[in-house]
Amino acid sequence: MKRLKDHDPEVYSLIEKETERQNNGMELIxxxxFVSKAVMEAMGSSLTNKYAEGLPGKRYYGGCKYVDIVEDLARDRAKILYNADWVNVQPHSGATANAAVYLTFLKPGETLLGLDLSHGGHLTHGSPVNFSGxxxxxxxxxxxxETGRLDMNIIRDKAKKIKPKMISIGASAYPRDFDYEAFRNIADEVGAFLWMDMAHTAGPIATKLLNNPLPYAHVVSTTTHKTLRxxxxxxxxxxxxxxxTLGKVAPKSGRVKMWSELLDSAVFPGTxxxxxxxxxxxKAVALGEALQKDFTTYQEQVLKNSKTMAARFMELGYDLVSGGTDNHLMLVDLRNKGITGKEAEDALGRADLTVxxxxxxxxxxxPFVTSGIRVGTPAMxxxxxxxxxxxxxxxxxDMVMTSHTSEDVIQKVRSEVHGMCERFPLYDFVTA
Ligand SMILES: Cc1ncc(COP(=O)(O)O)c(C=O)c1O
Structure with a gap:
């Protein structure tokens, strides 16, 4: 970062401060x-200069011989990791990956059945403030x-009633695994496409610690920056x-196309x-890391830490939605603790505990106040x-949330947080 320091000290110092914030605080979102050094280096490389519209071997620009190989590496690694037939690694984000799914499978006005945002779903699963809704x-x-869990009988009844063209699975705040086979049976019964958004659970799915949706869903989308690291x-x-099982289609041109071709086109030039x-x-570097044995050890540890933390919260009298967790996150219902989600987030933030x-x-x-907080273990x-x-x-x-108006308690906790973070340093190299 020496060049940046000399070239643009203003931006440099802000990056330094953010790195320090990440280093000193407990990241529980x-x-x-936190990505590896190698992932960061690839992101900061000369490849940012290259235009490569199209796909490997079929670009609209010259000079793509090396980036073609890079993209193929990423696709091949993802195929191995998830046992996939086809992969597109180009979506800029989870939301744009999902936009391509909609563009491929639904016409405007057609019906999606998705998980309610307030029950753990994501904005792109049909929220009225998002393009999807x-x-x-x-x-x-x-x-x-009663259980805080999905009830497949209720979902089946709903699907039969509304006859959606597509059913989505996946969540931002659901602490349990999904029964993909049951979802697929429902989708087949009502003639719907089945789409799984595994953004949150891509890491434990890659390492077989959670069920793999690929054998059941017609299409799977994900982010690459959460548990996949x-x-x-x-x-x-x-x-x-x-x-x-989807069959081939020719919805627009006369030529018979595979769904994968339609999805490729929905990414570029579609969206x-x-x-x-x-x-x-x-992404290629991270997927390569995910194929290593120690990535499985890491994911095992993420889930172990999540279960341990959930158990301690419950011992301390906290209500966890669904009574615990199967994955990397827990949803803490604070209604019995006399504190809102907003108050908890603010007080915890002052102690450098970020949720x-x-x-x-x-x-x-x-949604601006809420009754809960979401806590996850991947980063720490x-x-x-x-x-x-x-x-x-x-x-x-717990100390902060039960005494959230006490600056004394918050400062005491904050100093213990800093001490713990010091023992597990983050990016000493960023400023080097
Ligand atoms: C389930 C799910 N899908 C999609 C997204 C959107 O990802 P991005 O923020 O990369 O657009 C998120 C992000 O939180 C998510 O949790």
Whole structure:
């Protein structure tokens, strides 16, 4: 970063401050992680200079011989990791990957059945403030009030009633695994496409710690920067033989096309321009890392830490939606603790414990206030923390939330947080 320091000290110093913030604080936002040095180097490389509209071997620009190989590497690694037949690594983000799914499978006004945002779903799964809810007829399923879990019988009844053209699975705040086979049976029963957005769980799915949706979903989308621990970005996948069950289509031109071709076109030129080749290189690096044995060890640790932390929260009298977690996140319902999600997020933030406020199912607070917080273990597990530390983090969070108006308590916790973070350093190299 020496050149940046001399060239633009203003930007340099802001990056320094952000790095310091990340280094000193406890990052507990479930959708965040810390990439490796190698991933960062690929992102900061000369590939950012290259225009490469199209796909490897079929570009609209010259000079693509090296970026073609890079993109093929990323696609091939993703295929191995998820047992996929087809992959597109170009989506700039999870949201644009999802936009390509809609463009491929739905016409404006057609019906999607997705998980309600306030029950853990994502904005791009039909929220009225997002293109998905504005352009398509979005209907929702939710979790059961008694169990906090999805009830496949209720989802089947709803699907039969509204006959969606597409059913989406996947969530931003659902702490349990999904029964993909049951979803597929429902989709087949009502003649719907089945789409899984595995943005949050791409890491544990890659390492077989959670069910793989690819054998069941017609299409799978993901981000690459959450549990998968890659650069910010998105990806689309189709499982082995999934296309055969979909059949070939010729919806626009006279030529018979595969769904994968339609998805490729929906990414470019449908929703994007030139791919970010430096990010695709970083995706290739991250996917290569994910194929290594120690990535499985890391994912095992993420889930172990999550379960340990969940157990400690429950011992401390916290209600967890669904009574625990199967994955990397937990949703803490604070209604029995007399503190809102917003108050908790603010107080915890002052102690450098970073979480996000989150709606809980059947929440009566607005999305700006909420009754809950979402807590995740991927980032601090990357820094090397284990069950002992996560037990203590739950205790520190409890101290803050039960005394959220006490600056004394917050400062005491903050200094313990800094001490713990010092023992698990992050990016000493960024400023080097
Ligand atoms: C399930 C799910 N899908 C899609 C996205 C959107 O990803 P991005 O922020 O990269 O657009 C997110 C992000 O939080 C998500 O949780």
């Amino acid at each position: 479930a959708s965040e992680n 504005i352009t398509y007829n979005a209907q929702f399923y939710g979790v059961s009030k 890659g650069p910010r970005g998105g990806m689309l996948l189709i499982g082995r033989d999934a296309e055969n 994007q321009g030139g791919p970010l080749m430096h990010v695709i290189a970083a 996000n406020k989150n709606m809980v199912p059947f929440d009566t607070q607005s 597990t990357t820094r090397g923390m284990g069950p002992e530390e996560f037990t203590r983090i739950a205790e520190l969070m």
